[in-house]
Each structure stands twice: as C-alpha cells, then as structure tokens.
C-alpha cells in the first residue's frame with residue numbers, strides 16, 4: 001500500500017514549523033505503523049502532487065475546529081488529484097465535528113485516537129526536531145466545559161513508566177493533565193535519573209499543570225526532573241487567587257525563580273475584561289509571567305483574527321462579555337507585562353525591549369562562535 005500522510009497548510013508561522021506545540025505527532029505514529037506493515041509512506045505539508053507516487057490512502061490530520069477550512073482544502077485537493085485513493089481525515093476537528101468534517105468531501109472521518117498506531121513511536125526521521133514527544137497518559141480526570149480533551153479521549157489511561165522511551169535530551173509531554181497520572185512521582189524520578197548520550201534530560205509540558213494536584217513533594221520532583229518553565233492553570237475567577245498563590249509558592253520553594261513560572265489563563269471567556277485585568281495585575285505582583293489563551297467555542301469553524309484591524313464576530317469569535325477592542329488590549333497588556341517581568345523592568349518600555357532583544361541576540365551569536 002502507498003500511504004500519503006498530510007498535514008494541511010495550517011497558518012503556523014514559518015519559524016514555528018516543527019515547533020513543539022505543532023508537531024503532527026499522530027501522523028508520525030501512523031508513519032511508523034505503516035512502515036511496520038511494509039507500506040510505502042510519504043509525509044507532506046499542504047497540497048502537493050507527486051508524479052511517481054499514487055497513494056492508495058490519503059490520511060489527513062486536523063487540529064482546531066476554527067482551522068477546518070485548511071482541512072477541507074486538503075480533502076478537496078487530494079480527492080480531485082487522486083480520485084482512486086481513499087481520503088481519510090482524523091485528528092481534533094474530525095473527532096469533535098465529524099458531521100461537519102464529512103462534508104469536506106473526504107471518504108471517511110476517523111474519530112478519536114488510533115489505538116493501533118498509538119503503540120508506535122513517532123517516526124522522527126521524517127521531521128527535523130531536537131526533541132521527542134511523550135504521552136504518559138491520555139484523556140483527563142476532569143470535565144472543563146471549554147476543553148475538548150475528554151470528548152476525544154473519554155477514558156483516562158496512563159503508563160506506569162516511560163524510561164524505556166527516552167531517546168532525546170529534551171522531552172515534551174503532550175499529556176492533557178500530566179499530574180493526574182497516579183504514577184507521576186515514579187515517572188518524575190525516572191526523568192531525574194535519565195540520561196541520553198551521557199547528558200541529562202530536560203522536560204517541558206505542553207499543557208498547563210493542574211495545580212490542584214500539586215504538593216510540595218511533587219513540586220520538588222518537577223524541579224529535580226528539570227522541567228523548564230512550569231505553567232500553572234488559573235482558568236476561573238479572581239477569587240481563586242489564594243489557591244494559585246499557594247501553588248506558585250510550592251514551585252518557588254522547590255527552586256524556580258518566580259519569573260520562570262507561568263500562569264496559564266483563558267480569556268475572551270466567562271470572566272470579563274475587568275476581572276481578567278485583576279488577574280493580570282495579581283500576576284505582576286507575584287512576579288510571574290502569563291501564558292494566555294484566547295477562547296474559541298469547540299464548534300467554531302472559522303478564524304480571521306487580525307490584531308491590527310477592527311473586527312467583529314463575523315471575523316472571529318468574540319464572547320458576549322467581551323469586545324474586539326478589549327480582546328486586543330488584553331493580549332497587548334499580557335505581552336508587555338511578560339516583557340517587564342522577564343527582563344526585570346519596572347514598567348514597559350519599547351526601547352528597553354529592543355535592547356533586551358539585542359543583548360539576547362548577541363549572547364546567542366557568541367555561543368555559536
């Protein structure tokens with residue numbers, strides 16, 4: 001069989017291709033699975049034709065529902081150019097909106113996680129990355145309304161150990177709720193003692209840490225396991241601040257400088273602009289940075305957000321409690337506040353930001369010489 005694996009032309013900035021948050025890890029696992037079966041595979045980004053490769057199957061991945069049009073373009077393109085091939089769409093959008101996805105013209109929609117491919121290691125030789133992706137668990141114990149995880153992966157499954165999977169000095173965890181794994185302490189111990197090519201292993205978590213599961217012991221293990229820039233989720237009201245502060249204190253006590261800790265927060269959601277500003281100011285007082293995430297409903301099928309233009313709900317999702325102006329202002333304030341915290345400035349100053357960037361660039365060049 002000839003299998004074409006397709007990542008549609010999602011609007012990921014060029015420098016973020018192969019970025020740790022956007023690696024098409026599902027396709028890479030499918031590549032290993034098909035190789036094992038003796039199939040010939042090809043991985044592509046976007047819509048391309050191949051004079052010497054006529055696929056039997058085209059497997060297209062999907063991401064956010066609001067990027068559905070890129071998936072439709074790919075389904076249409078491959079159906080037109082390879083009419084004898086079976087075009088199958090899987091991934092997040094396909095799993096959350098299968099009926100909508102079917103209208104793309106594809107032959108089949110694959111819902112959920114492909115359990116057969118899931119057992120395989122991603123075929124990293126197909127991409128140029130200096131890290132590896134690991135899942136210690138699938139699904140989540142919680143049921144947050146704005147999250148699609150528990151709809152796509154309804155059963156919470158976990159591994160007891162990952163030490164035999166480590167093949168890089170940089171491990172990125174794609175768990176939705178890493179700390180919910182009942183074996184997390186054992187796994188952190190493994191990471192602490194892991195080496196690859198004689199050098200220690202550094203880790204990051206793509207998702208925020210569920211701070212309700214944090215204890216001083218786990219915080220210490222996270223630090224000893226060399227996790228970089230831990231991110232605590234503060235998804236709800238300002239009046240949760242005492243709880244969030246305790247979680248930050250545990251990480252500081254474990255050895256993280258406050259400025260290296262991020263508070264993950266969702267905006268354009270149920271807390272209005274003014275409540276979010278209070279959360280923002282509180283983070284400034286604590287000296288931590290913010291990882292902000294603009295909310296879109298799980299059935300939003302388009303997105304034409306432009307930070308430099310005045311826009312309406314016809315362009316992108318604006319929550320009834322928010323305005324276009326507030327959304328853009330909030331994003332700008334987060335960015336500026338993070339810069340002041342990162343560089344230790346008292347207030348935001350464009351010239352100081354440029355100076356900081358110049359110093360970083362100089363340092364980078366000197367390490368490359």
Ligand code: SF4
Nearest residue numbers: 140142143144147176
């Ligand atoms: S804790 Fe995180 S992964 Fe779990 S349901 Fe809530 S947002 Fe989703």
